[in-house]
Amino acid sequence: MPELPEVETVRRTLNELVAGKTIDRVTVSLPRIIQRPAEPEQFADLLAGRTIVTVERRGKFLRLLLDGLTLVSHLRMEGRYGLYRSDEPVEKHTHVIFHFTDGTELRYKDVRQFGTMHVFLPGEELDSPPLNKLGLEPLDDSFTLESLRRLLGRRPGPIKPLLLNQTYVVGLGNIYVDEALFRAGIHPERPADSLEKDEWERLFRAIRDTLGRAVEAGGSSIKSYVNGQGEMGMFQHSLLVYGRKNEPCSRCGSAIEKTVLGGRGTHYCHTCQPPFRGKKGAPQTGARKAR
Structure with a gap:
């Protein structure tokens, strides 16, 4: 989509x-x-x-x-x-x-x-439906670090599904959430209410930067997408984790992993995006490894 x-x-x-x-x-x-x-x-x-x-x-x-x-x-x-x-x-x-x-x-x-x-x-x-329940526009001036943190900062669920929820933030999609979380160094299963101030700052910048780069590249032609003039997007050539399962991470060389989180294929680097550990030190995870 x-x-x-x-x-x-x-x-x-x-x-x-x-x-x-x-x-x-x-x-x-x-x-x-x-x-x-x-x-x-x-x-x-x-x-x-x-x-x-x-x-x-x-x-x-x-x-x-x-x-x-x-x-x-x-x-x-x-x-x-x-x-x-x-x-x-x-x-x-x-x-x-x-x-x-x-x-x-x-x-x-x-x-x-x-x-x-x-x-x-x-x-x-x-x-009116279908626009009346849409959330923050991530490329609009109304989308700020403060508005993002205020909206999601107290929610206990994993950060990725929250970012995909169109009633919170619109338009990110599976590709761009994976890419933004990697750029921010945040594991996709990380509970939103566990993020520190500096992590919210990194995430905010990563969302804006990832989307800005993607728009300038004309989007990503993963399947059949073309623009109104029949031209493909080019951002798929710049993807750092999405669609790169088992390929080496561009930062650390570890193999990119893929899980299924909230029904969505999810790509991440286990080293650059370490899993969250609760107070007792046990990894908090609700995803299953993708085959």
């Missing part, structure tokens, strides 16, 4: 491609993609004649701001947008087409068919 860096890259690309374009009509061939309004015909009627002003992002959601409406779109597992000429063949699994007045088309393709689209009045989307 595309995470924050990938969705941010798509946002930037889409903004360059479609901002200022006016929708002539909309074709919907898979109605369940449209979550709001209930009828795809009403969705098409609402968007016809609207101009796309800009494209923004909230967590892993795209927000297409039109004159008088906001379209919220989630790519889920395989969703992708592309701009085409109207005379180009429509590829298989293309479910929604925004026909522009200039003869181009923004096409939404989704092999897995899990993507969603919602239409709201401007501003209404931030107080």
